[in-house]
Amino acid sequence: ILNVEQSPQSLHVQEGDSTNFTCSFPSSNFYALHWYRWETAKSPEALFVMTLNGDEKKKGRISATLNTKEGYSYLYIKGSQPEDSATYLCAFNSNYQLIWGAGTKLIIKP
Amino acid sequence: EPEVTQTPSHQVTQMGQEVILRCVPISNHLYFYWYRQILGQKVEFLVSFYNNEISEKSEIFDDQFSVERPDGSNFTLKIRSTKLEDSAMYFCASSEKGGARQPQHFGDGTRLSIL
Numbered sequence: 701i702l703n704v705e706q707s708p709q710s711l712h713v714q715e716g717d718s719t720n721f722t723c724s725f726p727s728s729n730f731y732a733l734h735w736y737r738w739e740t741a742k743s744p745e746a747l748f749v750m751t752l753n754g755d756e757k758k759k760g761r762i763s764a765t766l767n768t769k770e771g772y773s774y775l776y777i778k779g780s781q782p783e784d785s786a787t788y789l790c791a792f793n794s795n796y797q798l799i800w801g802a803g804t805k806l807i808i809k810p
Numbered sequence: 811e812p813e814v815t816q817t818p819s820h821q822v823t824q825m826g827q828e829v830i831l832r833c834v835p836i837s838n839h840l841y842f843y844w845y846r847q848i849l850g851q852k853v854e855f856l857v858s859f860y861n862n863e864i865s866e867k868s869e870i871f872d873d874q875f876s877v878e879r880p881d882g883s884n885f886t887l888k889i890r891s892t893k894l895e896d897s898a899m900y901f902c903a904s905s906e907k908g909g910a911r912q913p914q915h916f917g918d919g920t921r922l923s924i925l
Binding site: 704731732734736741742743744745746749751789791793794797798799800801802 | 813814843845851852853854855858866868901909910911912913914915916917918919
């Protein structure tokens with residue numbers, strides 16, 4: 701059974717601080733690793749699709765890295781802002797199915 | 811920006827009744843998906859659909875589930891005889907192209923409550 705783990709489960713960060721969290725996934729049959737940002741009462745929003753070992757992608761203050769050999773991806777947020785408060789989900793795609801982690805709930809304290 | 815829309819936002823149904831959840835994918839997208847999230851659990855893949863056929867389905871998607879694209883815009887998920895354990899948030903998604911590397915665009919979800 702393919703499993704995707706995210707840690708930590710939740711995170712409180714002071715506004716202005718930088719933070720990061722982890723997604724672990726199976727290192728075999730890798731096709732892609734997706735990161736989504738999910739605000740309460742809204743739809744999940746695609747952040748990154750990562751495909752190559754060593755990939756690093758950036759979108760504003762958010763960036764992500766990928767290590768397919770060891771099966772992990774990090775999401776980094778630089779200079780956290782209140783609007784960054786959301787649940788960040790990663791999903792592993794092995795064969796057209798997205799297998800999801802449980803998410804990291806990020807709360808930014810003003 | 812184009813978006814995926816789902817209706818209704820909340821559906822309450824008696825156990826054993828049929829329910830249809832509706833989705834309007836982004837207009838130029840060709841690949842469609844349904845996911846669900848039971849309260850407190852991970853999001854789970856149900857089914858993917860392309861060219862009027864199911865491409866892939868999970869173990870959850872048994873004979874009580876079906877999907878249909880009845881016209882050029884709607885994509886529906888039907889649950890034939892609902893059970894208490896079908897209570898969940900159901901998300902529709904679409905992508906322009908298929909394959910593992912395509913981002914999927916999600917609707918806001920339908921909360922299904924089975925009584």
